[in-house]
Amino acid sequence: MVWEFGNNVNVWGDARSSSSAPPVASYHHAMMHEIHVLLVDHESDGLVNTVKLLELCQYRVTFVELASAAISMLLSGKTRFDVVMANINSPDLHGFKLLQHAVTLGIPVVLMSADDNTFMAMRALENGAFLYIKKPATMEMLRCLWQHVLREKTRMIRERDILVGANHGHGPRGLDVKGVTINNRTVENPNDIVEGLVGMRNKGKAKKKYRGIRIGVDEDEEYDQSQDHMMMGGDNNVKRKMCTEWTLELHEKFMDAVEELGEGRCFPKEILEIMNVPGLTRMQVASHLQKCRNDNWRSPEERKAFQATQNGSPGSIGSQPKPRRFGSKPQLGRGVPSQVQQGTRGTQRSPETRSETGRSQGVGVVPVMANNANHQQYGTPVPDPSNAPPGSNSSSNTKDQSDEFFNFPDVDSLIQNYPGMQQGSGMNNPTTDPGTYHTNRFTRIRAKWGEEEEELEFRDVKL
DNA sequence: TCACCTATCT
C-alpha cells in the first residue's frame, strides 16, 4: 500500500492568488514542496502524526509500509525521492538493504526505530545513514530535513567535480538558488558523472553517464529534470552552459570512426555508435562533424599553443562551407594526428549495418546532374558503388527509373534554357521556387510547363 | 518520427 501526500497541493496557489504574499515565503514553500520524502514504516504508532508534521513542513510525502516495497520504488526509478525516512525494523528485514540502495542512489536516509538502540544507530551511520532517531520524529528534526537533502546533493557534486577535474576553462559558476550562491562553487547536475573521455556539462538529456549513481533509472527525462528542479528551487534563472569539450583524445576516437565508415558514409549516428562513448549524443557528434567538415575545429592543445604564440585572436581558421556530398568525411586536417590514414584500417563496416529505420531515402546517394558540377550540392561524388549505402543501388527505386525519367528529353539543356532555373540550396522552398534546387539527398528539377508543374526526382544516378 | 544538414546562436 502506497500513500501519497501533498501531491496535488499547489503551494503557489494561495501565494499567487493573494497578491500580498511575500515572495521570499513563496520561495521557501516551493523549495520545501520540491522535496519528496519516502516514509517507510510498518508501525502505525505516531505515523499519522509524522505524516502531518512532514506536510506541515510542506514536504511531499509518499508512504509505504515495508522496506522491500520502498526498495522497489527506488529501483523502479519512476519517482524521484529526495530523502528516505525508514523504520529500521522492517518486518521483511530489509531495513539495511533499503539503506544500502538509497545510499547507492545518493539519497539521504534517516533511520528510525521505536527504541533508542546505540548499536543500531552506529551501524546505520556506518552504512551511510545521515541520521538515526528514536521515534517519533520531532518537528525540529523534520523542519531541517531539507538541509540534509541539500547537503547530500552538494556532497555528490563535490565528488563529481573531483572526478571530472577542471571545468574546461569555462570559468566558475555558482549555483544560484533564488539568489543564494552555495559555497561559491561550481554546482551543476550532481548526477553528471563523467566517464572517461567526455568532459560534460549536461542538460537533462544525457543518459548512460549517470549509471554510476542512478541505478535502475532508465530514462533521464523526468528524473533528471525534476532533480534539477529541486536543486534550483524550481527556478529556471540558473544559467548553465552545457558543453562537451572535444579533447584531442575524443576527437581521435571520432576520426577513427570516420575512417572506419569512409567517405560518403559519415553520419552522426553511425559515428556515435562506433565511438561508443558514454554520454556523448548524436547532436554533439553532428555538431562536431560540421565543424570538422568545415575545417573549423582545432584541438584544445592547438588552440592554447596558438594563443600563446599569436597573443590574441587566431584570426580566421578553417574554411567556409563548400559543396560536399552527403555523408562526406571531414578532413584529416591540421591539428589532427594523422596516424590513421585512409584505407589502413582493416575493419570496414558493411553498408548493411547501417540503420535503415525510418529512412526510406537513398541515403548517400550522390546528387547528380550529369556533367554539370554546378548542380551538385555536395560536390564531386565518389563514384564507387561499394561506398553506397543501402537503398542507393540503382534498382532500389523503380519510380525513379520510370520511362518518364529515362525518356526525359534533355535535362541539361532544359535547365540551362529555362529562365527560372537557378542554383538553389536545400533551404529553398520547393513549393515556391521553380527551377533546380538541391536537397540533402537528391537534386530536383521543378519547371513550369505552361500551367502545369512537374517535379522530377533524380536519384541513384551514377556518374 | 527520425536523422541529416546548414545556419545561427551563445
Added chain:
DNA sequence: AAGATAGGTG
C-alpha cells in the same frame, strides 16, 4: 570561437 541549437528537409 567552440559547441549547442533551430529549423528545413526527406
